[in-house]
Amino acid sequence: MKNFAFFFILALTLVSCVQKAYERKVELTLRLPQKQVVTTVGVYGSGNPLSWQQPLALEPIIADSVYRVTFTSKTGFLATEFKFMVNDQWELNNQPNRILKYNTEGVTKMEVVFDRQ
Numbered sequence: 001m002k003n004f005a006f007f008f009i010l011a012l013t014l015v016s017c018v019q020k021a022y023e024r025k026v027e028l029t030l031r032l033p034q035k036q037v038v039t040t041v042g043v044y045g046s047g048n049p050l051s052w053q054q055p056l057a058l059e060p061i062i063a064d065s066v067y068r069v070t071f072t073s074k075t076g077f078l079a080t081e082f083k084f085m086v087n088d089q090w091e092l093n094n095q096p097n098r099i100l101k102y103n104t105e106g107v108t109k110m111e112v113v114f115d116r117q
Contacts, residue, residue: 019076045082
């Protein structure tokens with residue numbers, strides 16, 4: 001009986017349930033509510049390449065008001081959380097993070113205004 005229990009537990013550990021990961025292409029566009037001098041624009045979040053320790057830089061589309069980043073994330077999750085930072089200022093201070101729900105087919109696009117839900 002002990003052998004059966006041992007092999008049963010061993011079989012359960014070897015047959016793990018791993019969530020399948022998918023490549024999700026994402027395009028985030030950030031609009032600034034008013035034109036301003038911008039030195040840095042980044043997005044922080046959960047899931048590679050997003051991180052809460054290091055920002056992913058956005059490129060200027062219109063240098064003082066519109067910025068964009070495109071990236072691919074390999075994930076099994078259906079959504080992720082993120083926030084933007086402009087000139088070392090967090091958006092949505094003391095408010096929940098933004099939620100990005102991945103499009104299961106094609107590119108996930110999201111356009112937001114800085115510091116507005």
